Amino acid sequence: MKKLIIPAEIHSDDHRVQVEFDALPWFETATESQVLALRKGDWCCSIHADRVATEHPDPTKQIARVLDYCETISNTGHTMGFEVWVLHRAAINWLKANRSDWSWVAELED
8 A cells, every 4th residue: 555645534424434535635736825724623524624635636536435425324314414624743744845935834843
């Protein structure tokens, strides 16, 4: 299995479907304000974290599987959401190596 540079997880609220994916492509295309919003949301459980999966520039079949499951359940009249968690240590390490021109990155603690 390929090593994930910035590991992330998406799972349905009932945890019946969950997968890991690499958030690196999202970070490579994200704006500074998008990453700041993700950081302020503690790297998880927010609309900003959800966007790491839903706006992923190279979505995987695994991400689609979780989103499809949530939609299928929701179509039966039961609300089913999902959450995304980004491994903040990996994200911080990548940001320090690749986005050091963003002034706030140097202050990040892993």
